[in-house]
Amino acid sequence: MSETAPDGALLAELESEDARLASAPPLAVLSWVFRRFGAGAVLACSFEDVALLHMARSIRPSLEVVFLDTGGHFPETLEFLERLERDWSLRVVRTTPPPEAEAWPCGTARCCELRKVEPLSRALHGRSAWITALKRVDAPTRDGAPVVSWDRRFSLVKVNPLATWTDDDVAYYLSSHGLPEHPLWAKGYGSIGCAAMTLPPRPGESRRSGRWVGLAKDECGLHES
Ligand code: SF4
Secondary structure, X not given: OOOOOOOHHHHHHHHHHHHHOOOOOHHHHHHHHHHHHHHHXXXXXXXXXXXXXXXXXXXXXXXXXXXXXXXXXXXXXXXXXXXXXXXXXXXXEEEOOOHHHHHOOOOOOOHHHHHHHHXXXXXXOOOOEEEOOOOHHHOHHHOOOOOEEEEOOOOEEEEOOOOOOOHHHHHHHHHHOXXXXXOOHXXXXXXXXXXXXXXXXXXXXXXHHHEOOOOOOOOOOOOOO
């Protein structure tokens, strides 16, 4: 991944839009990103992000949706993806890990890098902006996340329309629109990644506390810019 610096005018614009959209509803943020970047904006979706996917699709039905297929997802995640892809006529772009990922199984040092970070970097190549479902409440590592910023790691604009939302905001959106949720939520899971490294959170702990249990790891590297 080579880092490309944005020009000063773009950085100033992003700073100004981040301030303007700091308290804006996600739909307003999405309207701006699609107006500003058109088809150059893609959504990275784990298929837990149904509320954001629903909003984005309501504005731009032809939106490209990037799914990072690590090869280790729960069958429920893949079935849910296929169901929404079919029912909502989604344009899903699935990434796959490179062959060398075979040498780095679940939880080893380069696994996330090869199965998530590098495939996402390739999927974002040539794009102008990526949209994520990141929320500040997800984890302490995310509590300062801007709504609009320059992503140095992937060298494009990063937009977090749900940055200011809570889990209750997401739940309310899903229920008030009659939307399906990831099937593992009903089984007690709170944040769903690869099957080998995801457990339901223990009572009273955060939704992401079931991720990478026993490892000194809080993030997969996608949101470290
Ligand atoms: S979450 Fe675990 S299994 Fe999935 S890509 Fe990262 S290290 Fe590999």
